[in-house]
Amino acid sequence: MSGLMEQMSAKALKLNIPLSVQLDLTYRCNERCVHCYLDHDDHGEMTTAEIKHLLDEMADAGVFILTLSGGEIFLRKDFFELLEHARRLMFCVKLKTNAVLIRERQAARLRDLGVESIQISIYSHRPEVHDAITLIPGSLKRSVDAIRFLKAQGLKVIIANVLMTQNMHDYPGVRDLAAELGVECTLDPTITPMMDGNRSVLDLGVDQTGLRQVFRDTALVGDVEEFCAIPAQPGEDDLDATPCSAGHTACYVSPYGEVFPCVQFPLPTGNVRQQRFVDIWRHSDQMNDVRSIRVKDLTTCPSCTHISNCTRCPGLAYLEGNMRGPSSQDCGKSFARTGVPSANMLAKQRAGLNPLQGNSGSLNLVQIRALPSLSGATV
Amino acid sequence: MSKLYMARNPRVAARSLDGEMMIMSGRDSTLFTLNKTATILWQAADGATPLDEIVEHRICPEFEVEPAEALHDAETLARELASHEILQISDEPIALANSSSGVSR
Numbered sequence: 001m002s003g004l005m006e007q008m009s010a011k012a013l014k015l016n017i018p019l020s021v022q023l024d025l026t027y028r029c030n031e032r033c034v035h036c037y038l039d040h041d042d043h044g045e046m047t048t049a050e051i052k053h054l055l056d057e058m059a060d061a062g063v064f065i066l067t068l069s070g071g072e073i074f075l076r077k078d079f080f081e082l083l084e085h086a087r088r089l090m091f092c093v094k095l096k097t098n099a100v101l102i103r104e105r106q107a108a109r110l111r112d113l114g115v116e117s118i119q120i121s122i123y124s125h126r127p128e129v130h131d132a133i134t135l136i137p138g139s140l141k142r143s144v145d146a147i148r149f150l151k152a153q154g155l156k157v158i159i160a161n162v163l164m165t166q167n168m169h170d171y172p173g174v175r176d177l178a179a180e181l182g183v184e185c186t187l188d189p190t191i192t193p194m195m196d197g198n199r200s201v202l203d204l205g206v207d208q209t210g211l212r213q214v215f216r217d218t219a220l221v222g223d224v225e226e227f228c229a230i231p232a233q234p235g236e237d238d239l240d241a242t243p244c245s246a247g248h249t250a251c252y253v254s255p256y257g258e259v260f261p262c263v264q265f266p267l268p269t270g271n272v273r274q275q276r277f278v279d280i281w282r283h284s285d286q287m288n289d290v291r292s293i294r295v296k297d298l299t300t301c302p303s304c305t306h307i308s309n310c311t312r313c314p315g316l317a318y319l320e321g322n323m324r325g326p327s328s329q330d331c332g333k334s335f336a337r338t339g340v341p342s343a344n345m346l347a348k349q350r351a352g353l354n355p356l357q358g359n360s361g362s363l364n365l366v367q368i369r370a371l372p373s374l375s376g377a378t379v
Numbered sequence: 380m381s382k383l384y385m386a387r388n389p390r391v392a393a394r395s396l397d398g399e400m401m402i403m404s405g406r407d408s409t410l411f412t413l414n415k416t417a418t419i420l421w422q423a424a425d426g427a428t429p430l431d432e433i434v435e436h437r438i439c440p441e442f443e444v445e446p447a448e449a450l451h452d453a454e455t456l457a458r459e460l461a462s463h464e465i466l467q468i469s470d471e472p473i474a475l476a477n478s479s480s481g482v483s484r
Contacts, residue, residue: 004410008401015397064394064401092392092403114390114405156408 008064012249013242017062018281020250022263025051025082026071027255031098032135033121035164035204037192038071045255048078050273052085054253057277059089069096069263071255080109087113095119096160099146100139107149117156119186120147123166125173133166147181157181163189163214164204175219187220190329192264193319208356211336228337234308239296243314247290251281261290265315267323290314290323299325304343306334332356385433385457385466386426386473393421406464416442417456424466426473430457 012019026045027038046054058066066086073079074097086093095110099120102110110118120143124130130140150157159181161167161174171187178185189206193199206214214220221227242248246262247269253259257273259280260266269287270280281287293314296302299322301312311334316327326344334342335356345355387393390405400413400421413421416438423433434450442449460466467473 002410004412008396008410008412011396011399017396019396059394062394062396064392064396064403087389090391090393114392116392116403116405116408 009245009249012062015062016282018058018249018251019063020065020067020245021058021063022067022069022250022252023051023054023058024069024071024253024255024263025073025076025079028075029070029072029098030075030100030136031072031139033123034133034135034166035162035191035201037194037201039195040071043256045076046257046273048081050257051078051082054257054272054277055082055086055089055091057272059091061278061281064092065094066091067094067096072101073097074101074106080113083110083113083115087115092116096121098134098139098143099150100136100142102146102149104149104152107146107153107155110150111153111155115155117158118150119158119160122159122161122174122177124170125177126170129167129170133164144177144181147183151182157183159183159185161185161187162191163187163206163210164191165206165210166204168206168210171214172219187214189214190264192316195266208332208336211333215337228339230338230340231306231309234302238308239294239302241295242291243293243295243298243312246314247287251287253277259284259287261287262315264313265290265318265323267315267318293324297324300344300347301326305340306331306338306342310334310342328357381470382429382431383454383457384426384429384469384472385420385424385461386469386475387421387424388464388467389475391465402465404464409463411463411465416453417460420453420457420460421466426467426475430454 009019026042027040028042029038029040068083073095076082083093093115095115095118097118097120099118122130122140122143123133124140127140131137147157159174159178161171163171175185189211191202191205194201215228216224218224246265251259251261252263253272257271259269259272259277261269267286267290269284272280295307301307301310304310310330312327312330314323316329317323317325320328326342328344331342331344335345341355348355348357388405392403394401400418402411402413403409404411419437419441420433423437430453431450434453435446438444438449438453439446457466457468461468
């Protein structure tokens, strides 16, 4: 994050402004990815008018960065109408899509509407691997063609490479593909439990051996010694810190109007069909509960070696049963990186449990997310 | 002296954060914050009102500054904002497409 963006985030945090929102327009999808956490039926999506009204409310509340995601956003027949409305409100709009439905015409329209970036899921550079994950023959070619169309329009494209057992060895090929296409590439080995609570998809996650390999790949992490170093003792600031931006400067809205702290933190806080967005943001008891948590308030974690640089996700902790508890997936990540077990792992070991097992399912592992490359200036 | 007209570039993203205007460039995602004068210019940049009127009605009363000096400074600032593709400037009124007129909040 740029210095100026950090300043703006700090200001938004102080003023209790939701600077960034992910809005899923639909859970319907034209792919059937084996690891997906969504069901793809329409249970009553917000109408065009409802979403436009929500966008108005979000602009009034101070939302600046708007990520439109799904499901597959281009399955909404009103997608461009909604995008046009969002850009008229001057949101910084980021899209997440599989891009299968983007051709030259759609790419040109996205350019005209001033979309900031388009993130596209690519699982492998090999069709037999990518298409076996999406379960749609020809999907890799369609997505890569779309990237070329978007690049031809001068748009910023980011390839999102979710890492799992099926494609574990293909990430260098995806990075090469990204370089050939002239686009950024992020790697994310996080598999999220399904919305209905089914955690069987977690079995697709990369194991510790794979993770250790990823964390020691200089092409990904730079200085391996530094990246895998055992962290310094935590200071007062580390313990007084907030766990992440979820509920503090960011939140998530589902296609049905439900508001959650984050897409990966499905704690219900309200529904924009019943309340104004800003009222949920400011006054929801659940949102304020999330906001009240400081690192020192967590169970187990404050005494952990990794606390000063742990990537603990409160949403994944919530999905394990306690948003103030540890996230076993992130414990696994810290362990794979440093070889030092977390306080949570040691406690489980003492209790005779598998130290790398989440409370409600098997271990899935890490996330490495690239931050947007934003430079800053004041005029 | 010819008139100068300004319009908000429809390719940028913008939001006021407690009175401080954040602008993200549509060209390269560079983030800017505007000072008070630049914010006034941004908010008044409707493509139809010439800069000298904006200076007379919006800037001079705010800063108690001589009109000629204020206009000179404002024009310099407008051209700088245009160089960053935050504003579009022209010596003729700028017609805005409905879909890209931008609602500044």
